[in-house]
Amino acid sequence: MPDSRLIPTLPPLFLSRLSLTQFKNYGQRQYAFHRKITGITGPNGAGKTNLLDAIYYLSFTKSYFSGNDTQNIKYQTDGFRIQGVFSRQETSEEVSCVLKGGKKTVALNEAPYTRFSEHVGSFPAVMIAPDDAVIIQGGSEERRRFLDSLLCQLHPDYLRHLIDYNKILQQRNSLLRACAEKQTAPGLLLDTLDEQLAAEGQPVFHFRASFLRDFSDQVQSCYDYLSGSGETVSIGYESDLSQAGFPDLLRSNRQRDQLLLRTSAGIHRDDLRFRLNGHALKSSASQGQRKSFLFALKLAQYAALRIHKQLPPLLLLDDLFEKLDEQRMQRLISMVTGPEFGQVFITDTHAGRLEEAFKDHKDLFQQIDVAAEKQAG
Numbered sequence: 189m190p191d192s193r194l195i196p197t198l199p200p201l202f203l204s205r206l207s208l209t210q211f212k213n214y215g216q217r218q219y220a221f222h223r224k225i226t227g228i229t230g231p232n233g234a235g236k237t238n239l240l241d242a243i244y245y246l247s248f249t250k251s252y253f254s255g256n257d258t259q260n261i262k263y264q265t266d267g268f269r270i271q272g273v274f275s276r277q278e279t280s281e282e283v284s285c286v287l288k289g290g291k292k293t294v295a296l297n298e299a300p301y302t303r304f305s306e307h308v309g310s311f312p313a314v315m316i317a318p319d320d321a322v323i324i325q326g327g328s329e330e331r332r333r334f335l336d337s338l339l340c341q342l343h344p345d346y347l348r349h350l351i352d353y354n355k356i357l358q359q360r361n362s363l364l365r366a367c368a369e370k371q372t373a374p375g376l377l378l379d380t381l382d383e384q385l386a387a388e389g390q391p392v393f394h395f396r397a398s399f400l401r402d403f404s405d406q407v408q409s410c411y412d413y414l415s416g417s418g419e420t421v422s423i424g425y426e427s428d429l430s431q432a433g434f435p436d437l438l439r440s441n442r443q444r445d446q447l448l449l450r451t452s453a454g455i456h457r458d459d460l461r462f463r464l465n466g467h468a469l470k471s472s473a474s475q476g477q478r479k480s481f482l483f484a485l486k487l488a489q490y491a492a493l494r495i496h497k498q499l500p501p502l503l504l505l506d507d508l509f510e511k512l513d514e515q516r517m518q519r520l521i522s523m524v525t526g527p528e529f530g531q532v533f534i535t536d537t538h539a540g541r542l543e544e545a546f547k548d549h550k551d552l553f554q555q556i557d558v559a560a561e562k563q564a565g
């Protein structure tokens with residue numbers, strides 16, 4: 189992925205220790221990482237993906253896979269703790285994420301955050317997992333989730349606006365329902381909520397629109413590198429707010445919203461339009477083209493974070509070797525071992541396949557077997 193903007197300016201972020209307590213299938217486990225690339229191996233169901241998810245938690249304060257934090261507590265226990273030590277240049281910082289009594293606490297060097305949005309983006313990471321296919325196949329919420337996971341790392345304000353927007357949206361929808369039930373007019377309260385919704389939603393729209401202007405080109409260059417096919421790919425942004433300002437939109441849709449009992453226009457309906465050679469990707473692309481596109485999308489996400497943060501994020505690769513053909517696998521290896529990439533975690537059921545893949549980079553590679561009871565020190 190040759191791009192001069194990707195030349196390192198800051199030393200990479202490095203997760204050197206990870207400690208898990210009652211997180212998913214883990215009881216107590218400690219790991220020490222000391223190489224750029226960590227292969228995580230073990231049989232199916234051993235906890236490889238769970239380990240990646242624990243690292244993701246430290247970065248995003250939530251799971252990549254499940255929306256509900258309690259699902260990540262080890263069965264028959266009452267809470268979990270994830271602790272990680274990150275080093276950057278000479279300094280090291282400890283991040284902890286604890287769920288106990290239904291309350292989640294995230295702390296940096298033992299100081300808890302009041303808003304998790306202050307943490308997200310400080311330890312940037314990108315996950316690439318088999319389930320990512322839903323970004324193409326699933327509903328618009330999957331594509332918004334992808335975009336949000338990127339933009340909230342780039343701009344702390346983005347996440348703050350988004351969280352507040354979603355709260356106000358719920359209040360507005362509840363008001364519409366309550367008024368219909370009681371057969372009363374929503375009155376001034378709806379005006380106030382509309383003002384607040386517009387104030388939070390408009391900046392989210394601007395962040396998305398301005399980011400997506402360049403992102404399509406970045407995805408194209410990653411796609412070219414991976415597939416070498418000369419095909420064109422593009423990403424379009426579809427938003428109700430492209431047509432009108434948010435206050436006008438809310439006003440003109442008010443009657444409809446009162447009938448539907450929900451807010452029918454806004455950034456919560458935004459979508460991304462993926463195209464391959466000018467046609468809708470979802471319906472026209474082959475499986476291989478979709479895989480390449482998804483991979484390009486994630487690598488472009490990595491590149492965007494890297495350029496913005498001036499340091500390479502952590503890269504979490506789940507089960508990737510199962511999915512890639514030989515040529516793409518070789519390109520992946522030469523990419524992640526190069527200077528543009530920082531610390532990489534990669535899972536595989538076949539320890540031998542990983543060793544073979546990185547045999548020319550032994551000095552960069554360490555392997556851990558999550559099925560082994562031994563705790564790394």
Ligand SMILES: Nc1ncnc2c1ncn2[C@@H]1O[C@H](COP(=O)(O)OP(=O)(O)OP(=O)(O)O)[C@@H](O)[C@H]1O
Pocket residue numbers: 211212213214230231232233234235236237238239259260261262263507535537
């Ligand atoms: N809350 C939980 N408590 C205990 N175990 C859990 C919990 N959630 C998931 N598991 C267990 O974690 C295991 C799955 O772990 P994971 O997905 O990390 O496996 P994996 O090594 O990545 O497997 P594969 O190679 O099949 O992808 C399953 O055995 C599942 O039962």
